Amino acid sequence: MRPCTSWFSVCCCSVAAVVCSFQSVVRCCDDVSQTCFLQWNAGITANDVRGDERWWFPWKRQHTHTAGDTHTAGDTHTAQPVSCVALLKQKLRCVFLLKCVSRRVCVCVCPVSYVERGRQHRWRCAQVTFTCPTEASCQRWVAGIRELLAANASRPRRLLVYINPYGGKKQGKRIYEQKVAPLFARAGVSTHVIVTEYANHARDHLRTEAELKQFDGVVCVGGDGMFSEIIHGLIWRTQVDGSVDPGCPDETLSPCSLRVGIIPAGSTDCICFATVGTNDPVTSALHIIVGDSQAMDVCSIHHNNTFLRYSVSLLGYGFYGDVLTDSERKRWMGPARYDLSGLKMFLTHHYYEGTVSYLPARGILGTPRDGARCRSGCVVCQHNGQLLSEKAERYETENDGEWRTIRGKFLAINAASMSCACPRSPKGLSPAAHLADGTTDLILVRKCSRFNFLRHLLRHTSKDDQFDLTFVEVHRVRRFRFTPRHCQSDSDLELDLRENNKGQIFSQICTDHPACGCAPAYSSWNCDGEILTHTAIDVRVHCQLIKLFARGIEEPTVFEDLSNPCAI
Numbered sequence: 001m002r003p004c005t006s007w008f009s010v011c012c013c014s015v016a017a018v019v020c021s022f023q024s025v026v027r028c029c030d031d032v033s034q035t036c037f038l039q040w041n042a043g044i045t046a047n048d049v050r051g052d053e054r055w056w057f058p059w060k061r062q063h064t065h066t067a068g069d070t071h072t073a074g075d076t077h078t079a080q081p082v083s084c085v086a087l088l089k090q091k092l093r094c095v096f097l098l099k100c101v102s103r104r105v106c107v108c109v110c111p112v113s114y115v116e117r118g119r120q121h122r123w124r125c126a127q128v129t130f131t132c133p134t135e136a137s138c139q140r141w142v143a144g145i146r147e148l149l150a151a152n153a154s155r156p157r158r159l160l161v162y163i164n165p166y167g168g169k170k171q172g173k174r175i176y177e178q179k180v181a182p183l184f185a186r187a188g189v190s191t192h193v194i195v196t197e198y199a200n201h202a203r204d205h206l207r208t209e210a211e212l213k214q215f216d217g218v219v220c221v222g223g224d225g226m227f228s229e230i231i232h233g234l235i236w237r238t239q240v241d242g243s244v245d246p247g248c249p250d251e252t253l254s255p256c257s258l259r260v261g262i263i264p265a266g267s268t269d270c271i272c273f274a275t276v277g278t279n280d281p282v283t284s285a286l287h288i289i290v291g292d293s294q295a296m297d298v299c300s301i302h303h304n305n306t307f308l309r310y311s312v313s314l315l316g317y318g319f320y321g322d323v324l325t326d327s328e329r330k331r332w333m334g335p336a337r338y339d340l341s342g343l344k345m346f347l348t349h350h351y352y353e354g355t356v357s358y359l360p361a362r363g364i365l366g367t368p369r370d371g372a373r374c375r376s377g378c379v380v381c382q383h384n385g386q387l388l389s390e391k392a393e394r395y396e397t398e399n400d401g402e403w404r405t406i407r408g409k410f411l412a413i414n415a416a417s418m419s420c421a422c423p424r425s426p427k428g429l430s431p432a433a434h435l436a437d438g439t440t441d442l443i444l445v446r447k448c449s450r451f452n453f454l455r456h457l458l459r460h461t462s463k464d465d466q467f468d469l470t471f472v473e474v475h476r477v478r479r480f481r482f483t484p485r486h487c488q489s490d491s492d493l494e495l496d497l498r499e500n501n502k503g504q505i506f507s508q509i510c511t512d513h514p515a516c517g518c519a520p521a522y523s524s525w526n527c528d529g530e531i532l533t534h535t536a537i538d539v540r541v542h543c544q545l546i547k548l549f550a551r552g553i554e555e556p557t558v559f560e561d562l563s564n565p566c567a568i
Helices: 085-089 135-148 170-187 201-208 224-241 270-275 280-288 319-333 336-348 381-389 450-461 497-501 558-561
Strands: 017-022 032-040 056-059 079-083 095-104 108-117 123-132 159-162 190-195 217-222 257-264 293-305 305-309 314-318 353-358 403-418 440-446 472-484 525-529 537-548
Touching: 017 450, 032 108, 056 085, 056 224, 056 525, 123 201, 123 280, 135 472, 159 170, 159 201, 170 257, 170 293, 190 201, 201 525, 217 224, 224 270, 224 305, 224 537, 257 270, 257 280, 314 319, 319 336, 319 403, 319 525, 336 353, 403 472
Parallel strands: 017 095, 159 190, 159 217, 217 257, 257 537
Antiparallel strands: 017 108, 032 095, 056 079, 108 123, 293 305, 293 537, 314 403, 314 525, 353 403, 353 472, 403 440, 440 472, 472 537
């Protein structure tokens, strides 16, 4: 038998393309398979390359290959001879995955799968077929690609996967097995899969048992709650391994080295919408395969120097805290429970008194009302992240005079570390919030009429300025503290939610006479879909503490300009 030979062909269509798998079928002889990656940026013509080794590359700049098209070296209307070696050296930027099966004879038919951009930020696998006349060319391609693989560290080779079978509509396991696992297999990405059996299973496993050095990343299949479990375990493990005290609110935390991937299978999937632009499992899987990386800020939450939780999206007190507390009693309803609880809390119209102190973010780019959306390659995140890393400020040495204090009656107090966009709120709570600029947008909604509060809520679904209301104010901050009015001493700060909410959640509607006992004295904090057990909290933003397998939301022009091949 002849020695094993492998080869591949690269497809450059008029859409941005990243090859996900490559199968070469040669008639007659031995079956052998290999897997490899190639990085490449499209835009190749016959004039781009020169060399002795000629390769028939069936593509023209203005010609579109649709999925399933078959082209041969004899297709003179599209074929362009190019040098495969020069092609590798000059045009390698994006990740291509190719799986080749070669056999011992002359004619090779090559169906090539690649990533194709679709509408609404979705990525899909498409296919085009090529042929190759010689075996020597195959060997040249394989030699070149292996040389590039040695220098390519961005793509994951082994992943630790956690599946939440109970989140959202309880479809997590099915989504992974039917949509994601086949893509990982075609991409040559090996996985170690753990199906969680109880709440915080993934967090506890990451903290103590997981051999993280064996993996290139961690993937969670579930909703925002599952993602929260993953980052809690991963951040805690990173700090402990680095001898950093995660319980100290003034401690500078060490960034996590492993990237986190999210396969959306929850109720809202807010994190996916903010980092990818869609809650499509296939799109998220392809971002993981090509090795994208997106930094993200994380807020640490403490009470009396005791660590409570981390937050990456929304901290909500008042309206959003009450909605979550009430919806927890209706989990049997599924995602519809949020609609019912939201209506109920809107009608009760509770307000809460307290004091908010915050440290403004100074000397940075961007404001909460400038309309600058956080997108892929965001200049604001890059500038502010670099600025904060250079200053390396420690909060315990900051001047107390920089802090600002606001007292009042609030219907809602929200801290948005990202836009918090989702299908029902395309713009989110804070449209101009950024993923990795080291700040959070503190939104204060003061006591107002039900009609005015409804106006504020409706603006989450429209194009109107959400903060252009007299009873709403927003501040871009790096740290803030909140103390309820009736919790001024340390001994009164802890809130027993079960006792506090017992008997009050179905109380009569009365917002004008809190002394009568109809309105509760405290709300609870909604921390990324989980209820905090304290109301008096200290929140600090840690700039770019984690990284995701994502690239941020791409501009619509990238998807619409299909005549210009561009790199995935």
